[in-house]
Amino acid sequence: xxxxxxxxxxxxxxxxxxxxxxxxxxxxxxxxxxxxxxxxxxxxxxxxxxxxxxxxxxxxxxxxxxxxxxxxxxxxxxxxxxxxxxxxxxxxxxxxxxxxxxxxxxxxxxxxxxxxxxxxxxxxxxxxxxxxxxxxxxxxxxxxxxxxxxxxxxxxxxxxxxxxxxxxxxxxxxxxxxxxxxxxxxxxxxxxxxxxxxxxxxxxxxxxxxxxxxxxxxxxxxxxxxxxxxxxxxxxxxxxxxxxxxxxxxxxxxxxxxxxxxxxxxxxxxxxxxxxxxxxxxxxxxxxxxxxxxxxxxxxxxxxxxxxxxxxxxxxxxxxxxxxxxxxxxxxxxxxxxxxxxxxxxxxxxxxxxxxxxxxxxxxxxxxxxxxxxxxxxxxxxxxxxxxxxxxxx
Numbered sequence: 001x002x003x004x005x006x007x008x009x010x011x012x013x014x015x016x017x018x019x020x021x022x023x024x025x026x027x028x029x030x031x032x033x034x035x036x037x038x039x040x041x042x043x044x045x046x047x048x049x050x051x052x053x054x055x056x057x058x059x060x061x062x063x064x065x066x067x068x069x070x071x072x073x074x075x076x077x078x079x080x081x082x083x084x085x086x087x088x089x090x091x092x093x094x095x096x097x098x099x100x101x102x103x104x105x106x107x108x109x110x111x112x113x114x115x116x117x118x119x120x121x122x123x124x125x126x127x128x129x130x131x132x133x134x135x136x137x138x139x140x141x142x143x144x145x146x147x148x149x150x151x152x153x154x155x156x157x158x159x160x161x162x163x164x165x166x167x168x169x170x171x172x173x174x175x176x177x178x179x180x181x182x183x184x185x186x187x188x189x190x191x192x193x194x195x196x197x198x199x200x201x202x203x204x205x206x207x208x209x210x211x212x213x214x215x216x217x218x219x220x221x222x223x224x225x226x227x228x229x230x231x232x233x234x235x236x237x238x239x240x241x242x243x244x245x246x247x248x249x250x251x252x253x254x255x256x257x258x259x260x261x262x263x264x265x266x267x268x269x270x271x272x273x274x275x276x277x278x279x280x281x282x283x284x285x286x287x288x289x290x291x292x293x294x295x296x297x298x299x300x301x302x303x304x305x306x307x308x309x310x311x312x313x314x315x316x317x318x319x320x321x322x323x324x325x326x327x328x329x330x331x332x333x334x335x336x337x338x339x340x341x342x343x344x345x346x347x348x349x350x351x352x353x354x355x356x357x358x359x360x361x362x363x364x365x366x367x368x369x370x371x372x373x374x375x376x377x378x379x380x381x382x383x384x385x386x387x388x389x390x391x392x393x394x
Contacts, residue, residue, distance in 0.1 A: 001038050003090040004083075009177065010147040015239065017083035024084055027062070028055055038087060045093045053095050056084060060104055078104055115279055116272045120254055121325055127248035131214050134196045135241055136248075136273065137189035138171070141323040143277030143294045144183065146238045146270045148173050154197055155209025159190055160313065166190060167317060170309075173295060181295045182309070184316045188324045204230050212236065245269050277323065284319040 008014045018034060025037035032040070045052035060081055067074045081104065085097055116124075125136055138144065156172040169190035171183045185193075193213065200215065201207045212235035236244070246269050249255050268275075274294070281290040288305065289312055291298055298305075 001035050001087075004038070004087045007086060007090050009179070010150070010238070013147070016079075017086070020080060020083045021087065024059060024080070027059055042087070042091045042093060045088060045095075046091075049093070049095060052088070052093065053100065056081065056095070056100060059084075060100070064104065115276045118325065120252070121273075121276075123252035123254060124245070124248045125325060127251045129244060129248070130196060130199065131236065131244060132248050133192040134189070135214060135244065137192050137325060138185050139270070139273040140276055140325065141186040141189045141320075142171050142173075142183040143274045143281070143290075144171070144173055145274065145295075146241055149214065149236065149238045149241045151175055151177065152213040153209060154207060154211045154213055156213065157185075157190065157193060160184075168313060168320065169193075179295070181292075183293045183295070184313065186320050186323050188327045200233075205233060206231065214241070216240070242270060280322045281316075281319050284322065285315045289315045 004017075005014060008017060021038065022034055025034070025041065028041075030037040030040050060077070063072070063077050063080045066072050067077050078101075081100070085095075088095060121136065121140060125133055135149075139146075151174050152171075153175070156175050158170040158172075159166045160168045160170060166187045168184045168187060171185050172180065173183055174180045196214070197207055197211075200211075203218075205211070205215075205218075212233055214236040215233040216236055218230040218233075246255070249269055278290055278294060281293070288298060289307060292307070292312065293316065
């Protein structure tokens, strides 16, 4: 199990994998706690790989049948063999997973859930826990995964100013890990984080760059009477953030009991904010820039296209008004100022030409008018030919 856990970075994934393994061991009749069950399973698999393959196939067949009965989603079925595969591979037991996986239905690679609406997000932000604003506004404006909260410290947030005005803040995600990348948050989100950290500091907590960005409730906090010591903060980890957001969604009246046969709410409690960021961002920004800020791999593009932080920031600022939930933000002019200037100059040039032509027309003789008419017709024909040529080539 040590080898197994060392291969999992996210505590959320670790918790899910442990539960799936425990379910698997229970189904195949292994006794003892999780460590004892894993030890027995690995020993039997090393001694008899054929038994291991048959056992996994029988187990996955039962999950496939559950999906056919509608007990679980078809897309969920592959999640049941992933922890088994990881446990075996980390303990040097190699099975023919390509053959095993062919028996497993793929399901849809996307859900039917929608994005949360702005009014719904505002409703969630009305929750009485003071941590909800920094959490939600950070997730909405950066698109981070919930697992990022297991790493985020106060030192990972850096305000970006233009003059005396904070226009955004840089967010270092998964700092110190191989998955580290940078995103941005809105001035509104930065202000919420700063206010929350200032509250903790004024209460007596010593805030440093290594202080957790969001922490537990402590004794004396007006939000509750229970908690840990003020001077010994405990990080609000991803599973705690999940509970906090789910409580806020219920408080806002956005979580009703699912209808019979439904397994998914209209929008996901946490991943919905990531989807919101991606959807809003792509309306205003380059798609590749959005993918970079989401921490996604951009494939071969990463070798050829590496935008500077300034380029990413300038693009991000276009989306700031739509990623701001509670504050009124002046919306920037969508067209580039230089483009507008060029268009005005072109119009002025055309007006000058038109005025000169009008003067010639008023003072022209009959023969000159005939020549002018001929040139106008020839020019119109040239314009038509120029428009038709690309169509013919296509």
